[in-house]
Amino acid sequence: MRADSDKTVDAEVWPEGSLEVLSQHEADQLRNVGQGGLYTLLRRCLLAVLNSGGNSDDAREVLGRHKDFAVRFEQQDRGLKVILTGAPASAFVDGEMIRGIREQLFAVLRDVVYTSNEIQASGRFDLQSSDNITNAVFHILRNARVFHLPATADLVVCWGGHAISREEYDYTKKVGYELGLRRLNVCTGCGPGAMKGPMKGATIGHAKQRIGNGRYIGITEPGIIAAESPNPIVNSLIIMPDMEKRLEAFVRVGHGIIVFPGGVGTAEEILYLLGILMHPDNEDMPMPLILTGPADRADYFKQIDEFIGATLGPTAQGRYRIIVDDPEEVARQMLLGLKSVREYRRQQGDAFYFNWRLAIDHDFQKPFRATHDSMRGLQITRDLPTHKLAANLRRAFSGLVSGNVREDTMAAIEQQGPFEISGSAEIMSLLDGLLAGFVADGRMKLESDSYKPCYVVRV
Template identity: 60%
Template sequence: MSNQNRVDALVAPKGSLEMLSQDEIYRLSEKSDSLHDLFHRCALAILNCGSDSDDPEAMMDEFDDFEISIIQQERGVKLQLRNAPASAFVDGKMINSVREMLFSVLRDIIFSQHEYILDRGLEHASSDKLTNVVFELLRNANVFRRMQTPDMVVCWGGHSIKRHEYDYTKRVGHELGLRELNICTGCGPGAMKGPMKGAAIAHAKQHIKNGVYLGLTEPGIIAAESPNPIVNQLVILPDIEKRLEAFVRAGHGIIVFPGGAGTAEEILYILGILLHPKNADIPFPLVFSGPKESADYFEQIHAFIGDVLGEEAQSKYRIIVDDEVEVARVMKQGMEAVRQYRKEHKDAFYYNWKLHIPEEFQRPFEPTHERVRQLNLHFDQEVHLLAADLRRAFSSIVAGNVKAQGVACIKEFGPFEIDGDKSLLAKLDALLEAFVAQQRMKLPGTAYVPCYKVITE
């Protein structure tokens, strides 16, 4: 063990992958292989959990001497760590939750990248095939369990939120936990951590020993939003589209807390799906909520949705301000409607097979300047298709803000240019300006330089 903020350690698996093939070990160990780079970046993010930074480049620079390698032994594998962040250890021993998440990284990267070769093998896959892939990724991570009734509440919201907003997410999580509901989030800090923390305390009060705190992330975002230590089930999906599908397939209802571009992306994703005619009769409780100080934020979001997607989209959710008890009650009641529907249609409680997700929401969108300029941001199309491209626009901003590849793209070629219907773009630009003014794009105290330019003239 070294001094100060670095630790060397040999770590054995706990609760995850123990055996690897020789080919898998070679690819993960060979520094020239892309799989090694992916594993290295994700592992460092796990070990750096609890960090106050959302700058992946800064993390990589700070721990540029970090090394991880796989040691093959007769009884399985171990991980050799050198110059690892000391925050992952107590008196030289790795924290158990961190150790489990570290081997979850190994498990998910091996399964998704090695077994499916997702960047090549699914390019022309059907919508049903992609849904089955998401199912298999979650099943491989042991996410599914027997349950008497739907109980998984997905909580979305920003990593960069004010303290009073964070405290409110904890209060909501506490009320959900008291009603024996479980929590799924994007696994990072802020609105992703608060509900889990509140629910964990409530579960302890209710003597619930098997509470679920499911975290779903993806390689491009994990370094900027390192998993919080409350997560007890971590799954790394290959891309944002499969991550978003995993949320709505595994979850039974969604609460949206205040956030920035990533939260807007999530809102447009779920609204685009619920607006599809095939999903008209499928119950899916959706609540927007925050403390009284965030009322203006939700008014802005609500107005934007009405202006660009219409009143039908606004009818798909309910806004509840500063009332954590009512949020939890509404979600609990919504679970009963989900239960009845799943029973009547013989659909599983653990995976929402009946929900129709159009291919426009499933195909990976890797933002480049050309692809962003080609987005169809015009009103002369079906509303769910407009939601799909608006979602891609916000996804591009997230990539330019925090994802390593997107940040590099912005550095080389300048801001993404978002073009389309000028009246629509004026609404979009106003919403984004509000996010910037409210410091929702980056953590407070971090100077924000926009990675986008909305063409309004």
């Protein structure tokens, strides 16, 4: 192993805890850079893990800065050996890879190989079928050993932006601390900002309660991982194949959800969840949902609430609570909500580790690829059924996430101009105002001063 002057490291690493051995076919897939090969995808995800703690959310900048990074795989008697060239030195301490990063590195290998061979290529799952998509999500999570038995309702999903202020970040830590004191575990999108803060706070709460097996679950997907590198607190990293399966994984394994201030990605998550909760089959299902932030972010939540009321209506507004500047109350209310979840699932005979009963319309499961044509073609009008409107609004925000962080989408926007979003005048006016607020508050990118909108809203 050697440290280079440009702060990169060459290293040999053996797996720990997952994917100790590969078949010859799997090893060939990982080495293959051509069609059907996994090398390009794998290199991208592995670099993101090794770049943990990086201060850039520009995927192209990260990949360009480490253009010499390479990975090789060797099968040996003692198992799989991964050979890294030009890896970020920040992943190492005194010449040895940080253990948490090492575990995450092989979690990437595990999930990429399993999804490719067992989910996509095996023929076992008809991924055009709603039930089969849910089954695929379950199998990926089970293979990642997310399910612990005996299980209880104690996993709180925390959503929020990666580009947030120091004040907002500190607030997420305070909420996480209160959750940890109440012996609750945390699941986030695994990146920085509001995805890291609750985990960091929960570690202190767990330590004070002498909890040595706290769970800090991070769920991501290949399209955004390079821009939102997993934070090192995550002790259970899962790579889902696309955004829709990532979102479904959150709501199937989580028992309650807390939303902190964020940008278009957070708005996408809120609309996804509310669109699902408004399904008639989910009307009586408890799913505690709390929107919270520091005192001077009250206007942010007011704007979000008004947008939801004007688009999805008062029924959707009734599915969440807004609590401002009170971390203890957030945790107390979440604990009460989780009690209702436990009682409901016991009455129904449902599993605690995976919410099979939650009804998710196929519109929320179909992968959406953001292109100029697909964004232009979204129907966002008053005459749509509410769940259809929620699904299309979710897609619009998903496209903006892609335009902000995915290198292929960013390149397409540079060539063809910004995405065009159109629809009914009232909704477009609200959408334009909401997005303008995100831009003004620096919620779109870490480099907010140089942010150029990737969209145009048209009536």
